[in-house]
Amino acid sequence: MTRYESARKIYEAAGADTERAIARLSEKEISIHCWQGDDVVGFDCGMEASGGIQTTGSYPGRAGSPEELMADIDFVLSLTPGKKRLNLHASYAIFEEGESADRNELEPRHFEKWADFAAERGLGLDFNPTFFSHPMAEDGLTLSSPRKEVRDFWIEHGRRCLRIAEYFARRTGSPCLVNYWMPDGFKDYPADREGPRRRMKEALDEIFAAGYDKKLVIPTLESKVFGIGVEAYTAGSAEFCLGYSLKNGITPLMDNGHYHPTESAADKISALLLFSDRIALHVTRHMRWDSDHVASFDDETRDIMCQAVRCGLDRVLIATDFFDASINRISAWITGIRSVQKALLFALLEPEGLGRLQDEGDYTALQVRLEESKMMPIGDVWSEFLRRSGVKEDYLGAVREYEKTVLSLRKK
Ligand code: RNT
Ligand code: ZN
Helix, strand or coil: CCHHHHHHHHHHHCCCCHHHHHHHHHHCCEEEEHHHCCCCCCCCCCCCCCCCCCCCCCCCCCCCCHHHHHHHHHHHHHCCCCCEEEEEEHHHCCCCCCCCCCHHHCCHHHHHHHHHHHHHHCCEEEEECCCCCCHHHCCCCCCCCCCHHHHHHHHHHHHHHHHHHHHHHHHHCCCEEEEECCCCEECCCCCCCHHHHHHHHHHHHHHHHCCCCCCCEEEEEECCCCECCECCEECCCHHHHHHHHHHHCCEEEEECCCCCCCCCHHHHHHHHCCCCCCEEEEECECCCCCCCECCCCCHHHHHHHHHHHHHCHHHEEEEECCCCCCCCHHHHHHHHHHHHHHHHHHHHCCCCCHHHHHHCCCHHHHHHHHHHHCCCCHHHHHHHHHHHHCCCCCCHHHHHHHHHHCHHHCCC
């Protein structure tokens, strides 16, 4: 009997179907963030990440051009199983020699190479307007700025991103999620907490008033509690973003790093899905703060995936969001993506009947079964999933080889 066969029987006895779990895991799309490859720099302004987010570390081999980033993404795709989408930021626009366009001038053609890249590989595309790392966002305010010309600039950016998302959806044949996250906030206590939020609300209204094809575009709004240099106040807080989303038919996006450290993002999924058709996730690992460490096969990620599976996996759109420049970036990418998928597999293999035990009030048995489930042979099912996906289990060797032959030849 192979290890997988043995695992299948053990799970079967617990009422979990490994074949079904592998099939569902293979089909569930994970949207891969493009920004792990170059420390969230992008190609338009070449500015380091700002707006309260920060990449730390100076590991050599950062992708410095579209070609390098695409090569790295191809390599990551080859070492990760399952279905994937590619999640781009507006700052990754690709210009012709001598051409440039500011964020309020971006057009679908500036993303044609990305659309070609995705279409050739059968990947869906997701998108993000970039409201940071730009001279017009230097004081940390965009859609909430008291200056009308600043708001108008970013409103135009936000509208143009809806057009680009429509273009992506048409090119790939798959609806494009477009996520609005604005870093707007203050380092120290503001006098007026309502004004910035009111301006942000009205600016979002103006963006969405431009209209978009609801079959092609899924706008999402990402909240945040605080960032570096924005400790006292964030305009796009949880209540703001949730209120706006639910009232306007926008999908709420939860980044699990964007809450107080003891707050559970997993717990919010069931509540939100009672009021929203779907929710979107940015899966990250927040160590003490929103540090964006590489996602891990840890308790929090497993809890999130268990809730997603219990509440309806089709209604939960999953993306990765982390950036670590202290280790090989490619390895970080693969580790994070695989960790999310491992957590999802764990959730899909949940023993049958736990909900019934809860309803029957048998909390003793519930606790025992939950603890037992942690020691089940998930590794053997994971290996089988990799084997069937045609992806090697060990990636460290391949990453080291890529580092030697590709990354180490790059300038920095
Ligand atoms: C920042 C948000 C946001 C960004 C990306 C680059 O705290 O999490 O999603 O990480 O848009
Ligand atoms: Zn995020």
